[in-house]
Amino acid sequence: MATPKWRRLADELAERIRSGDLAEGEALPQIRELTAAGEGSTTTVQAAYRALETEGLVRIVRGRGTYVRWRRSRVVRESQARYQWEKDRALLGEEERKSTGVTERETGLDTPQLEFHATYDVVEAPPEIARLFDVAPTTRMLHRRYRTSSREETAPIGLISSWLIYDQAARNPALLDSGREPWPGGTAHQLSTIGIEIERIDDRIGARPPTAEETKLLDLDPGTAVLILRKFSYSTEGPLAEYSEVVLPGDRHEFLYRIPLERWSRP
Known part of the structure; x- marks a missing residue:
């Protein structure tokens, strides 16, 4: 079964976060920016961002955007x-x-x-x-x-x-x-x-x-x-x-x- 597009997008962003390409506290691209770049529909991008939030990698702040979470001490x-x-x-x-x-x-x-x-x-x-x-x-x-x-x-x-x-x-x-x-x-x-x-x-x-x-x-x-x-x-x-x-x-x-x-x- 093919991997859903939202999952592929979430995995790509997760790798950028883990590698440091997207730094702690940095804002992820606005949904409209990713849709305009051909990364998927609004629904696809929203699903990817929600998955990253569930996995503890980002925080979604309503009305402001989505941000890379600061790493919490383990x-x-x-x-x-x-x-x-x-x-x-x-x-x-x-x-x-x-x-x-x-x-x-x-x-x-x-x-x-x-x-x-x-x-x-x-x-x-x-x-x-x-x-x-x-x-x-x-x-x-x-x-x-x-x-x-x-x-x-x-x-x-x-x-x-x-x-x-x-x-x-x-x-x-x-x-x-x-x-x-x-x-x-x-x-x-x-x-x-x-x-x-x-x-x-x-x-x-x-x-x-x-x-x-x-x-x-x-x-x-x-x-x-x-x-x-x-x-x-x-x-x-x-x-x-x-x-x-x-x-x-x-x-x-x-x-x-x-x-x-x-x-x-x-x-």
Whole structure:
């Protein structure tokens, strides 16, 4: 079957974008220019541009035109190595912990290149959170929300919603102050200051369409799904110590798992 003309046009433009012939932020030709040049009908060009938008290569701005998207920083998340690295850093001195964090490690950006935003609230445990922590619905919880972005980009790398039992967190009043973020050493060190060592972390990963708010905050193109990471951190004593839900744009995050397998025994 012959390749449709709109697809051929989309592939030609995609190659120009990937090669740098069409630079980031540059406007693509107006539809009327391409139709006049014999590249196809208005319908053909529109279909090609919509395909490029779906593939995350361009952004269509109504009334203005179509522009090559700025490349978004990619993040490779290797959970097992990430969590052990963060736990090991909890035992280091503050200056060494300040030198870099897990976000810097995964993005390759230095701390001055990142912008951190955190908000804290004290609320009664919603039903699902109360069930996860096995506490009464009236239990006070410290609800923390985080956004981290590159200073060269407007959209955050992801959206994090974290939960701690308030009475536990309050053992160290510093943990109640959002102004201390980003905390050197992350959650592993924060919990260590109240006598909690994390023994096990369970990651549950799914995907879904983004909400309208997530689409706006994460600057998502049409058709881009979000990955939902539900992270359960259990203490050495057994109970759930911290729960977080992380919303990650599907167009910029990759999960890498290195899983050693036992060898077959040979006679």
